[in-house]
Amino acid sequence: MAHTRKRVGATVLGLCAIAAISFVPATPAQADPDIKDVKARVDRLYHEAEAAQERLHDAKLDLADLRRDLNGLRADQERQDERLDDVREQVSDAVVRQLEGEGISTVGQIVVSEDPGAFLDSLSTMSSFNDLQASLLSDYDTELEALEIRREATDARTKEIAQLTAQLSAEKDTVDDKLAEAKDLLSDLEAEERERVLASRGSTTRVPTSVPASGRAAAAVQYAMAQVGDAYVYGAMGENAFDCSGLTMRAWAQSGVSLPHSSSAQFSSGPRIAASDLQPGDLVFYYSPISHVGIYIGNGMIVHAANPGTGVAVAGLYSMPYVGAVRPG
Structure with a gap:
């Protein structure tokens, strides 16, 4: 009797295993995009x-x-x-x-x-x-x-x-x-996932209510900070949309400083400043070759026209590959 029970148990286990295998798809399902x-x-x-x-x-x-x-x-x-x-x-x-x-x-x-x-x-x-x-x-x-x-x-x-x-x-x-x-x-993503992607690209840094800038830099910083939330549009330089160099150009124009509409050209607009000596208003540059520029606002933060998914936002100084900084004017 015991021997019979063993055979029945083995048979049941074998049938369960076969049933389990039968439910495994022949090819793996298409994974959702990560x-x-x-x-x-x-x-x-x-x-x-x-x-x-x-x-x-x-x-x-x-x-x-x-x-x-x-x-x-x-x-x-x-x-x-x-x-x-x-x-x-x-x-x-x-x-x-x-x-x-x-x-x-x-x-x-x-x-x-x-x-x-x-x-x-x-x-x-x-x-x-x-x-x-x-x-x-x-x-x-x-x-x-x-x-x-x-x-x-x-x-x-x-x-x-x-x-x-x-x-x-x-x-x-x-x-x-x-x-x-x-x-x-x-x-290609579902609407909810798309919002998550775009939201994840924005700054998680709290936007400062005021920036302690002085001299001509104050007007530049004030203008740039007032544009936070505006759209990013390639080639734009205001009034309600900017690209990176368009924003910095318009910001420093408030102080009477003329900058070219080009991040690499703006890198030659003033003396080079070490990261340890940065002051609000300084232009900070990213990537090699240079292809992005923002404005330092103090406390290790910048304001910049980020990209079409984020717009004008506040971010960390080292949130992108940092190259250097200059002080216009």
């Missing part, structure tokens, strides 16, 4: 888009410089054209005078002159007529060569502008593509 992974990918895409946007700002600054240079070259070329025309006219007049008989013999000139003595006094000038012609022709060649140099420089700047314009278009496409990819990634 929120941390999605957040990291969205962060990366937003930063890649911002880096492209900052390169776009740099290219626009370079383009403006090239166009100013081109305008100067064209003005210089016009002046050179005028100088060349003057020399060309002098050469033409000299040739015409010679053809009309100005080059007759010195003896003939003395004979026909009403004052042979006065003519003999200017004989040295008349005898150098051929030298004058040679000088005019030499001047003509020199001015012609100078004009050609200016034309080549103008053509080179024109080509640079065309190449940079193409680069601008490519960088703009990169910004749009990265932003679209981030939006698609977020749209």
Whole structure:
């Protein structure tokens, strides 16, 4: 009997095991996207888009410089054209005078002159007529060569502008593509999860009610802090939306300090400041190459236009890869 019970028990256990195996799916179910992974990918895409946007700002600054240079070259070329025309006219007049008989013999000139003595006094000038012609022709060649140099420089700047314009278009496409990819990634999540991702990207640091800034920095800090909660839009510089360098540019403009709309260019806007010497109002920079900028507000915090998911917010000084700081003005 005991032996029979053992056999029955074994049989039951075997059937249970078979039943359990029968309920195991043949292929593993598709795992839901991990929120941390999605957040990291969205962060990366937003930063890649911002880096492209900052390169776009740099290219626009370079383009403006090239166009100013081109305008100067064209003005210089016009002046050179005028100088060349003057020399060309002098050469033409000299040739015409010679053809009309100005080059007759010195003896003939003395004979026909009403004052042979006065003519003999200017004989040295008349005898150098051929030298004058040679000088005019030499001047003509020199001015012609100078004009050609200016034309080549103008053509080179024109080509640079065309190449940079193409680069601008490519960088703009990169910004749009990265932003679209981030939006698609977020749209694949359920609405509740998407809100969790976006919320997790915001600052958990309490926004200070006041920042002890002084001098010209005070106006810059006050303006930036007043924008907390505003939207982040690539290329924007106010009134209700900003990108990182657009916010810092507008903030310091309140103090009469002109900054370029570019984080990397703003890195050259003042003396470098050590992290231990930071004061409210200092510009702080991130990533290598530099592609993000914020404003230090004290107590190890910054205010910055973060990204499209966060907007203008307060964050920790070392919440991103820190590069350095400068003090504008």
